Amino acid sequence: GENVEQHPSTLSVQEGDSAVIKCTYSDSASNYFPWYKQELGKRPQLIIDIRSNVGEKKDQRIAVTLNKTAKHFSLHITETQPEDSAVYFCAATYAGKSTFGDGTTLTVKP
Amino acid sequence: DTEVTQTPKHLVMGMTNKKSLKCEQHMGHRAMYWYKQKAKKPPELMFVYSYEKLSINESVPSRFSPECPNSSLLNLHLHALQPEDSALYLCASSQELSGLVKLFFGSGTQLSVL
Numbered sequence: 517g518e519n520v521e522q523h524p525s526t527l528s529v530q531e532g533d534s535a536v537i538k539c540t541y542s543d544s545a546s547n548y549f550p551w552y553k554q555e556l557g558k559r560p561q562l563i564i565d566i567r568s569n570v571g572e573k574k575d576q577r578i579a580v581t582l583n584k585t586a587k588h589f590s591l592h593i594t595e596t597q598p599e600d601s602a603v604y605f606c607a608a609t610y611a612g613k614s615t616f617g618d619g620t621t622l623t624v625k626p
Numbered sequence: 627d628t629e630v631t632q633t634p635k636h637l638v639m640g641m642t643n644k645k646s647l648k649c650e651q652h653m654g655h656r657a658m659y660w661y662k663q664k665a666k667k668p669p670e671l672m673f674v675y676s677y678e679k680l681s682i683n684e685s686v687p688s689r690f691s692p693e694c695p696n697s698s699l700l701n702l703h704l705h706a707l708q709p710e711d712s713a714l715y716l717c718a719s720s721q722e723l724s725g726l727v728k729l730f731f732g733s734g735t736q737l738s739v740l
Contacts, residue, residue, distance in 0.1 A: 550728060567726065605669075614671070616668035616669055618668055
């Protein structure tokens with residue numbers, strides 16, 4: 517089955533700095549890669565996603581890149597704010613099944 | 627309505643109890659999911675229902691029994707659980723059955739098994 521590795525497990529940045537989270541996947545059949553943000557005590561929420569036929573997607577301060585050949589994708593957050601502090605999960609999806617990475621705890625210090 | 631609603635929010639049960647978790651969505655989504663999430667871990671898929679039929683069962687023990695009475699409702703029946711089953715149980719739905727599976731999660735039921 518699919519295996520998703522996510523790094524780093526924790527990330528601490530100063531407000532205004534950029535943050536990058538990286539994921540690799542094993543199954544070349546995976547064709548959809550969403551990112552979820554989970555604040556403490558809250559539900560996971562989709563923040564951005566990318567399909568396998570797209571290399572990059574941007575939505576305001578967040579962007580995702582995908583390298584299908586290398587089987588890795590990354591989340592980029594620019595101009596970080598304290599409200600960006602949360603756990604971020606990447607996922608690789610195929611045939612209706614999403615496999616999640618272990619998560620990255622992002623802390624943005626004011 | 628763009629929410630997935632789960633009840634109850636918290637549940638404490640003994641190992642001999644029978645209880646049910648409930649999930650409801652009114653977005654017309656065709657797939658519904660049960661996930662289990664332990665503290666500081668990612669959600670783990672348990673079951674997937676597509677068009678009210680069970681399509682994926684991730685080898686979940688029989689003490690967990692899912693039910694999909696109609697396209698808006700999803701239940702998880704619990705019986706003879708173990709303390710290690712204590713976790714946050716998340717329901718989710720998605721419009722797509724494959725491809726762009728964007729998951730909308732409920733707030734979850736925090737389950738404690740004593």
